[in-house]
Amino acid sequence: MLSRTIRRSILDSRIPTSALPPTFLLPNRARYFNSTVQHVDAPSESLDASLLATNTSAEAPETVAPVRRPIRPKVPLPPAPISSPMALDASVKEMLPLLAAQPSHYISAHIHAKPYLVTAGDTVRLPFHMPGVVPGDILRLNRASSLGSRDYTLKGTPYLDERVFECRARVMGTEAEPMRTKEKKKRRNRRINTVKSKHKFTILKIAEIKINSLEDIEGSGESV
Amino acid sequence: MSYFRITLTRSGIGMPKRTQGVLKALGLRHRMTTVFYPVTPEVAGQIMRVKELVTVQEVDKPLTKSEVRAERRPDPGFYLESAAPRG
Amino acid sequence: MFGAFRPTNPLSGGLLWKIPWRLSKFQKARQRKRLRAVDSLVATLDKALTKQSITTKAVERWKEEMPIEQEMVPKDKYTIFDRKEKKYRKSIRKLPKWTRVSQRVNPPGY
Numbered sequence: 001m002l003s004r005t006i007r008r009s010i011l012d013s014r015i016p017t018s019a020l021p022p023t024f025l026l027p028n029r030a031r032y033f034n035s036t037v038q039h040v041d042a043p044s045e046s047l048d049a050s051l052l053a054t055n056t057s058a059e060a061p062e063t064v065a066p067v068r069r070p071i072r073p074k075v076p077l078p079p080a081p082i083s084s085p086m087a088l089d090a091s092v093k094e095m096l097p098l099l100a101a102q103p104s105h106y107i108s109a110h111i112h113a114k115p116y117l118v119t120a121g122d123t124v125r126l127p128f129h130m131p132g133v134v135p136g137d138i139l140r141l142n143r144a145s146s147l148g149s150r151d152y153t154l155k156g157t158p159y160l161d162e163r164v165f166e167c168r169a170r171v172m173g174t175e176a177e178p179m180r181t182k183e184k185k186k187r188r189n190r191r192i193n194t195v196k197s198k199h200k201f202t203i204l205k206i207a208e209i210k211i212n213s214l215e216d217i218e219g220s221g222e223s224v
Numbered sequence: 225m226s227y228f229r230i231t232l233t234r235s236g237i238g239m240p241k242r243t244q245g246v247l248k249a250l251g252l253r254h255r256m257t258t259v260f261y262p263v264t265p266e267v268a269g270q271i272m273r274v275k276e277l278v279t280v281q282e283v284d285k286p287l288t289k290s291e292v293r294a295e296r297r298p299d300p301g302f303y304l305e306s307a308a309p310r311g
Numbered sequence: 312m313f314g315a316f317r318p319t320n321p322l323s324g325g326l327l328w329k330i331p332w333r334l335s336k337f338q339k340a341r342q343r344k345r346l347r348a349v350d351s352l353v354a355t356l357d358k359a360l361t362k363q364s365i366t367t368k369a370v371e372r373w374k375e376e377m378p379i380e381q382e383m384v385p386k387d388k389y390t391i392f393d394r395k396e397k398k399y400r401k402s403i404r405k406l407p408k409w410t411r412v413s414q415r416v417n418p419p420g421y
Contacts, residue, residue, distance in 0.1 A: 075303070075304040076300045076302065076303045076304070077303060077304070078303045078304075078305070079303065109301065110298075110299075110301045111300065111301045111302055112298055112300055112301060113298030113299070113301070133304070134307075134308050134310055135308065136308025136309075137304060137306070137307050137308050138304075138305045138306045139302045139303065139304060139305060140302060140303055140304075140305040141301060141302050142301065142302065142303065143299055143300075143301035143302075168305065169302070171308075226359060226362065226363075228356075228359065234410075234411055238408060239408065239411065263359045263360065263362075263363060263365075264365070265360070265365050265366075265367045268356050268359075268360055268365075268367045268369065268370060269367055269368070269369045271352070271356060272353075272356070272367075272369035272370060272373065273369075275349055275352050275353065275413070276345070276349055276410075276411045276412060276413060277411060278352070279348070279352065280352050280355050280356065281355065282355060282358065282359040
């Protein structure tokens with residue numbers, strides 16, 4: 001009996017590494033891929049908003065009566081390119097290559113006007129559930145108040161020009177808080193109402209922070 | 225044609241009935257409501273009656289209620305660059 | 312006789328006034344800010360009306376009678392005339408709704 005367990009334990013320790021599950025299925029990684037099906041609202045609408053608009057206009061003569069409001073996409077669509085030439089300060093022009101040459105950068109990105117001070121590789125748990133995104137989506141963060149490294153900081157007034165930098169974040173999934181229950185009771189009444197709430201939070205991982213070179217910035221301004 | 229953009233910043237609670245009536249006539253029911261009126265002596269006189277309670281700007285165009293709301297909404301700060309395949 | 316509960320003048324009376332009679336520097340700063348806000352509002356009205364060459368009695372009268380914040384003396388900004396006070400002056404905070412009414416001029420000589 002005892003010898004068998006000892007033998008098994010020895011066998012266990014000799015399992016070849018190929019038999020182990022891949023790293024992305026390890027518990028600490030697998031957390032990001034929810035095993036349950038995620039509830040995502042109307043992804044096709046948000047993706048093909050322009051296409052959808054043309055379709056509805058083509059079908060419009062057949063169904064006259066219902067005036068439908070334009071469908072607001074749940075995820076903001078890429079904004080139109082900015083045509084105005086960028087006015088960079090001389091000092092910024094001088095220091096930007098120095099900032100770009102630094103090994104690592106941080107950024108204070110604003111999502112819905114809330115700042116998130118992050119660097120590449122950071123995991124951010126947003127304080128809300130972002131509608132219309134699924135794990136694997138890449139979001140471009142285009143609003144930042146400061147961008148810097150160990151030695152230099154570029155500050156916005158109040159925001160930086162979004163052509164200076166490229167910051168991308170990958171949607172990793174959602175996280176849920178433990179169920180909260182709250183007992184609601186009124187005075188002089190025995191009735192107790194128990195309210196349950198369980199919120200979901202979207203998790204982002206900052207994939208990339210890149211500072212565009214001066215040639216790229218000015219080149220893009222001229223081409224547009 | 226220019227307009228006054230009037231925002232009620234201080235409440236009219238506890239003020240005399242006449243003052244509260246002016247606020248009601250201007251359509252300012254609670255704080256931070258914004259209304260637009262053309263620049264006329266009548267409106268200027270009304271504003272003078274409640275000058276301690278409101279802030280006034282001169283604007284070229286009156287905004288609708290939804291436009292005033294959209295002004296306050298902050299920029300999302302992100303957009304979907306590449307979408308993952310959805311089933 | 313001595314100690315925390317000795318019978319001092321304010322304690323022996325029935326009423327205990329704990330409101331300091333003068334404004335703090337922050338209250339004074341906010342008071343000046345409110346005065347300036349009204350000034351800028353009147354200036355906005357005046358500018359908008361003169362653009363259309365309209366004159367309004369209320370605005371004209373205000374401009375004629377009322378000093379702007381920079382022209383006022385500190386005494387008038389933070390105190391008001393009261394005939395029952397010892398030196399005919401009391402703090403402006405005694406005026407009901409003092410943050411929401413304009414009280415800028417006092418009788419000459421007081």
